[in-house]
Amino acid sequence: MSPQNKQNSQSKTSALHEKTDKYTEFVSRGFGKDLAKRLGLPQPAVLRRYTPNGPLVQGPILVLGQGAGADAVAQVLLDWHQDVRRHATPKEKLGAIVAVLDELEHPDQLSTPMLALGAALRDLNKNARVVTVSRVASISDAPAVAAARNGVDGIVRSLAKELRAGATANGILLANDIAAQAPSAVAALRFFLSARSAFVDGQFLTASSAGSTAAPDWDKPLNGSVAVVTGAARGIGASIARTLARDGATVLVVDVPAAGDHLAAVANEIHGTALQLDITSLDAGERILEHAISRYGRLDIVVHNAGITRDKLLANMDAAKWDSVIAVNIASQLRMNEAFLASSDFANNPRIISVASTSGIAGNRGQSNYAASKAGVMGMVRSTAPLLSERGGTVNAVAPGFIETDMTAKIPFATREVARRLNSLQQGGKPSDVAEAIAFFAQPQAAGVTANVLRVCGQNMVGQ
Amino acid sequence: MTTPQATASANQPARGATASEDTASTGKVATPLFAAPRKAVIVGGNRIPFARSGGAYAHSSNQDMLTAALDGLVARFGLADEEIGEVAAGAVLKHSRDFNLTREAVLGSALSATTPAYDLQQACATGMEAVIGLSNKIKLGQIDSAIAGGVDSASDAPIAVSEGLRAILLDLNRAKTMGQKVKIISRIRPKDLSPDAPSTGEPRTGLSMGEHQALTTAQWNITRQAQDELALASHKNLAAAYDHHFFDDLITPFRGLNRDSNMRADSSLEKLAKLKPAFGKSLGDAATMTAGNSTPLTDGASTVLLASEEWAAARDLPILADVLDGEAAAVDFVHGKDGLLMAPAFAVPRLLARNGLTLADIDYFEIHEAFAGTVLSTLAAWEDEEFGQTRLGLDGAFGSIDRAKLNVNGSSLAAGHPFAATGGRLVASLAKMLHERGPVDGRPARGLISVCAAGGQGVVAILEGR
Numbered sequence: 069m070s071p072q073n074k075q076n077s078q079s080k081t082s083a084l085h086e087k088t089d090k091y092t093e094f095v096s097r098g099f100g101k102d103l104a105k106r107l108g109l110p111q112p113a114v115l116r117r118y119t120p121n122g123p124l125v126q127g128p129i130l131v132l133g134q135g136a137g138a139d140a141v142a143q144v145l146l147d148w149h150q151d152v153r154r155h156a157t158p159k160e161k162l163g164a165i166v167a168v169l170d171e172l173e174h175p176d177q178l179s180t181p182m183l184a185l186g187a188a189l190r191d192l193n194k195n196a197r198v199v200t201v202s203r204v205a206s207i208s209d210a211p212a213v214a215a216a217r218n219g220v221d222g223i224v225r226s227l228a229k230e231l232r233a234g235a236t237a238n239g240i241l242l243a244n245d246i247a248a249q250a251p252s253a254v255a256a257l258r259f260f261l262s263a264r265s266a267f268v269d270g271q272f273l274t275a276s277s278a279g280s281t282a283a284p285d286w287d288k289p290l291n292g293s294v295a296v297v298t299g300a301a302r303g304i305g306a307s308i309a310r311t312l313a314r315d316g317a318t319v320l321v322v323d324v325p326a327a328g329d330h331l332a333a334v335a336n337e338i339h340g341t342a343l344q345l346d347i348t349s350l351d352a353g354e355r356i357l358e359h360a361i362s363r364y365g366r367l368d369i370v371v372h373n374a375g376i377t378r379d380k381l382l383a384n385m386d387a388a389k390w391d392s393v394i395a396v397n398i399a400s401q402l403r404m405n406e407a408f409l410a411s412s413d414f415a416n417n418p419r420i421i422s423v424a425s426t427s428g429i430a431g432n433r434g435q436s437n438y439a440a441s442k443a444g445v446m447g448m449v450r451s452t453a454p455l456l457s458e459r460g461g462t463v464n465a466v467a468p469g470f471i472e473t474d475m476t477a478k479i480p481f482a483t484r485e486v487a488r489r490l491n492s493l494q495q496g497g498k499p500s501d502v503a504e505a506i507a508f509f510a511q512p513q514a515a516g517v518t519a520n521v522l523r524v525c526g527q528n529m530v531g532q
Numbered sequence: 533m534t535t536p537q538a539t540a541s542a543n544q545p546a547r548g549a550t551a552s553e554d555t556a557s558t559g560k561v562a563t564p565l566f567a568a569p570r571k572a573v574i575v576g577g578n579r580i581p582f583a584r585s586g587g588a589y590a591h592s593s594n595q596d597m598l599t600a601a602l603d604g605l606v607a608r609f610g611l612a613d614e615e616i617g618e619v620a621a622g623a624v625l626k627h628s629r630d631f632n633l634t635r636e637a638v639l640g641s642a643l644s645a646t647t648p649a650y651d652l653q654q655a656c657a658t659g660m661e662a663v664i665g666l667s668n669k670i671k672l673g674q675i676d677s678a679i680a681g682g683v684d685s686a687s688d689a690p691i692a693v694s695e696g697l698r699a700i701l702l703d704l705n706r707a708k709t710m711g712q713k714v715k716i717i718s719r720i721r722p723k724d725l726s727p728d729a730p731s732t733g734e735p736r737t738g739l740s741m742g743e744h745q746a747l748t749t750a751q752w753n754i755t756r757q758a759q760d761e762l763a764l765a766s767h768k769n770l771a772a773a774y775d776h777h778f779f780d781d782l783i784t785p786f787r788g789l790n791r792d793s794n795m796r797a798d799s800s801l802e803k804l805a806k807l808k809p810a811f812g813k814s815l816g817d818a819a820t821m822t823a824g825n826s827t828p829l830t831d832g833a834s835t836v837l838l839a840s841e842e843w844a845a846a847r848d849l850p851i852l853a854d855v856l857d858g859e860a861a862a863v864d865f866v867h868g869k870d871g872l873l874m875a876p877a878f879a880v881p882r883l884l885a886r887n888g889l890t891l892a893d894i895d896y897f898e899i900h901e902a903f904a905g906t907v908l909s910t911l912a913a914w915e916d917e918e919f920g921q922t923r924l925g926l927d928g929a930f931g932s933i934d935r936a937k938l939n940v941n942g943s944s945l946a947a948g949h950p951f952a953a954t955g956g957r958l959v960a961s962l963a964k965m966l967h968e969r970g971p972v973d974g975r976p977a978r979g980l981i982s983v984c985a986a987g988g989q990g991v992v993a994i995l996e997g998r
Binding site: 326328329331335336337338339341343345349365 | 786848
């Protein structure tokens, strides 16, 4: 085989993981598009995905809001060389609308910005973005303040369901002392505006502290960092490894020895190294650390992706099925995190990102063991956050909904077809959609974003 | 442990020692001209699980398997797109179209396309010779890094047309007119159409390797029981090594196979005792060699990453062991002077003598189990006073080894033996064992590898742990 053939076969493997489902292809053009329209069938859009050097958004960005926060956000966008509007120009197509609502004190104040937002919605381009910037509602707020702030939650989740053609609505929640232009808020804004968040819809990211002041490198945000991804031989894990490598990280990929051939292919494709390791072994964390430190001298990012399903109704559950899911999906992560946190080598703004699941949020028939493990992951993430804050690190989770992988390809056709349409974007996500969210949490600019559980589900109808 | 030391220390074959003409060994101990300018180290290895012929890799070519073994090695050590100093590998059963097998495998692998490669072949010692030859190039400073390997497929073996048909086809190619062509084609007879399949038979004796070994096994009075015990130990040791995750960083799965398919963890002496003799049937009751204590035909590939210390250090790669020294020997089996697979019995004493070592200085022995009888005949020869005196030119027996140090993680009887791939398997496994062992009595742990080969040859080497 010539080197050129080699490259072809590699891109073929990545393409395998990243195809649009046939129905979406059919209804996106020509006769299929017509037919779907006449019959009132779902018309999922072909979502815009991130490519390095591509535009941030497709068209001008309208910034709504009158306060200092809105001005600061507009300035940030101008610094990114975006085409910024402070007032809508009728008939001009927009790439995004950012509604800055950080000064809300009463629900009455929602009316003006929301009506302005509504009037501009008709001018949104395909795959446009609506992003709100508001403040976290907490019990220490005055009731009217909390009502106004929490009102944004309802707005974003409803708007996400109204948008069409691949457009999404998401929100950024600022902690009380955080400015709208704080680095962590800006990082979240950029993520939501960009094609990296293609399958994230109706969701919020919370910026709990200002985060890094270092000059951001938006194209290669992970340059110089070393990451480990478990369960990286195929599917979502392989995509995470590819995405972190694309963003500049050196990646150590881990999977069970039995998956070693696929793991080796991923490692070689991204110029990383493969470590064949069962993460349930008692010294898994130490061995990952040892490998990362001896080969690369550091470990910055840990992605706990490895997971298994052993579905059974609880009435029919046996110990082997229950215990293996708990052992792989959550107990191993707890044990490895202990090893990482005990190490002085994992102390320089470290990141831990776990893959949870919407099953862990909404529950799923036949998945009590899996949901226990994934809900467990979310509990672990929230309580691990303070331990990582001490060393300038963060820990977050990403909860995928229906993602097109080898695993979901095994679901019977009809069930699969229903499952993938049950969200606002009317389609399944791609492994890269999960990977992009994880890569966002790993960015140095996201240093103030911790203890979040971000759903990557196209706003699935179930759960929050 | 004390016994072999006492025996062995008294029996160093002195360099250039006077000996009878019969002595095959001592007159030939080479003396290095000068100390190696630098060391050649073993960074690690990778192989695919070995599969019984006709099994999981029935439809995989040598190139497929060698490429997979290379890619696993590249992934383990993060060498994608790296230019390696040189890659050397070979296959015993090789298609003529695979004249550049190793280079083609490199081009199909994740290594840089600017990595040079060459094929070599020394029967079952191919992998060992690749390691020794490349190590020498590293020691000389000609290259800084190298990958030694080997591959064999008994499933995808080349089948040639008969000699008669081959001659006719070549004539046909030279024919110019239709008349000439018709005349040549009319020479084809039905017997010419039967293919010529490769065999493990020795060209000069017509005996298969198993038949040769059966003679040697009988000559050294190796019992059926002893052979079956060695075979059982091989299976048990290999299975235990898998259970201890020993192979997690030595093997990458291939074509759905995760473990060597020949391994029988549940084997027992009773099961082995039930097998009928497969070789040496003409010996009647003295026939002791069965399918259980002989290696099966096997498919597989292995690779070893070698480097200078500087190259490994610059890439923060581990160093498992040094390639200390290697030696080849050959015997005159054609005239029945020695058994076909007995060359290592001569190579090892020479190699140890050159390095000022005895059997007692070795912490692990990896003696390739072509047949259980091969290993036991070699050990018997070393323990035999007459052999030591008349054939090795020593004062007495060469010595005996502590059997607890022999093939401790299993060997070819359990793992199988894809001819050219066995050397790489042995070197990578032993290097890891020596590294894990750590220093012994303040000196590096030492391991000895011994591999017999067709044509009455043998290649042996010493590794020292880091």
